[in-house]
Amino acid sequence: MSEQSVTADVVVIGGGAVGLSIAWRAAQRGVGVLVLDRGPVGQGTSHYAAGMLAPVAEVTPGEEPLLELGLRSARLYPRFVAELVEASGVDSVGHTTAGTLLVARDADEAEALERELALRQRLGLPVERLRASEARRREPSLAPALRLALDVPGDHAVDPRMMLPALAAAVTRAGGEVREHTPVAGVALTGGRVQGVVLEDGSTLRAGQVVVAAGVWSPQLSGLPEADRVPVRPVKGQIMRLHDPAGPGLLQRVIRMGPTYITPRGDGRYVLGATSEERGFDTTVTAGAGFELLRDASELVPGISELVIDEFAAGLRPGTPDNLPALGPGSVQGLYWATGHRRGGILLTPVTAELVAGALAGEPLPEYAAAFAPGRFAAMTVESGRE
Numbered sequence: 001m002s003e004q005s006v007t008a009d010v011v012v013i014g015g016g017a018v019g020l021s022i023a024w025r026a027a028q029r030g031v032g033v034l035v036l037d038r039g040p041v042g043q044g045t046s047h048y049a050a051g052m053l054a055p056v057a058e059v060t061p062g063e064e065p066l067l068e069l070g071l072r073s074a075r076l077y078p079r080f081v082a083e084l085v086e087a088s089g090v091d092s093v094g095h096t097t098a099g100t101l102l103v104a105r106d107a108d109e110a111e112a113l114e115r116e117l118a119l120r121q122r123l124g125l126p127v128e129r130l131r132a133s134e135a136r137r138r139e140p141s142l143a144p145a146l147r148l149a150l151d152v153p154g155d156h157a158v159d160p161r162m163m164l165p166a167l168a169a170a171v172t173r174a175g176g177e178v179r180e181h182t183p184v185a186g187v188a189l190t191g192g193r194v195q196g197v198v199l200e201d202g203s204t205l206r207a208g209q210v211v212v213a214a215g216v217w218s219p220q221l222s223g224l225p226e227a228d229r230v231p232v233r234p235v236k237g238q239i240m241r242l243h244d245p246a247g248p249g250l251l252q253r254v255i256r257m258g259p260t261y262i263t264p265r266g267d268g269r270y271v272l273g274a275t276s277e278e279r280g281f282d283t284t285v286t287a288g289a290g291f292e293l294l295r296d297a298s299e300l301v302p303g304i305s306e307l308v309i310d311e312f313a314a315g316l317r318p319g320t321p322d323n324l325p326a327l328g329p330g331s332v333q334g335l336y337w338a339t340g341h342r343r344g345g346i347l348l349t350p351v352t353a354e355l356v357a358g359a360l361a362g363e364p365l366p367e368y369a370a371a372f373a374p375g376r377f378a379a380m381t382v383e384s385g386r387e
């Protein structure tokens, strides 16, 4: 194994939304930061995400810490986007703020939606109940057969395929380095502290701090201490991208019905998702999933049938047993975690970056971060969290 002199103050393993945003925030603080990705950056799970920023639409009983984290991140988003556009020099990251409609087509779905409304009202979240006619007035392309809708004005969206290159540019412009096609084999530890990372070519890059941000592939890194090994597993999502040859205007808001959603990009492109499957690292796409996505979406918005399919692909959400991410320092000095963001990694990008960059600088973690301690899995025996 060849040794190298100290390469960076901080090495971030993984150039997805999570790793790049942490690197950007750390570089802004004057830290020498190096992001390593085994491929081109931004081609992991972040490449497939719809980009919904939907803490309210996605609230799930029993996941209150995630709701709080998501709401914090959603509040940070407008400034994050403005700063990122400025820092990277891009024109836009596709931030759309028209809001989200949760819709029901029949009596059963309407009953379920009333329960969703009650949950959000109990939690004090901003949601408006709409009769079908009002929902169709706001989104005229919705099917006439609609029964009920909830308007969630604060749940927005970004385009991850615009945001990821912007993040990479922002890291570089802030003085950091992004090194692509550099697979990391594992973390180098000696005497209870991090020494750096070992690359797959056998060389070592020395750094005092290492951030594990390799998404669903994080557990494959060697050298991770058992005490805070985060059991991330892939949750497959099949997702379709389409565009309207007639241009924008079919929809303004994100439309959601159960697990199905249609996310308009605002420029005539639409993202239609998504399945949630426990199939390991399989990323094949199936006729059945494609059929169901298109059937549900075109029942909600009949005009979907006129769109052109650009891509049908599958991404792997990095899930953890309790469905919460692992954020902050691990059990070994110099090792930090930022992984396990499952279905919300794009939403959680600004808050993750702030939290982990702060921890790298030695700031105490805020109280709300306790639920996301990477070491919490050491004592866990049952691993069955499902989406």
Ligand SMILES: Cc1cc2nc3c(=O)[nH]c(=O)nc-3n(C[C@H](O)[C@H](O)[C@H](O)COP(=O)(O)OP(=O)(O)OC[C@H]3O[C@@H](n4cnc5c(N)ncnc54)[C@H](O)[C@@H]3O)c2cc1C
Pocket (backbone or CB within 6 Å): 013, 014, 015, 016, 017, 018, 019, 036, 037, 038, 039, 040, 041, 042, 043, 044, 045, 046, 047, 048, 049, 050, 051, 052, 053, 182, 183, 184, 185, 213, 214, 215, 216, 217, 218, 221, 236, 237, 238, 239, 273, 274, 314, 315, 316, 317, 318, 338, 339, 340, 341, 342, 343, 344, 345, 346, 347, 348
């Ligand atoms: C279908 C689908 C829809 C989704 N929709 C949304 C949504 O609407 N809103 C939302 O908030 N979230 C959504 N998500 C979730 C979101 O995509 C993830 O939570 C987020 O992208 C995770 O980001 P990450 O940076 O942790 O991982 P990734 O983007 O996967 O980045 C990890 C990086 O690490 C690199 N890497 C891995 N191993 C190594 C190694 N050994 N050496 C070097 N580099 C390595 C990879 O190449 C990759 O670039 C969706 C996910 C899917 C699959």
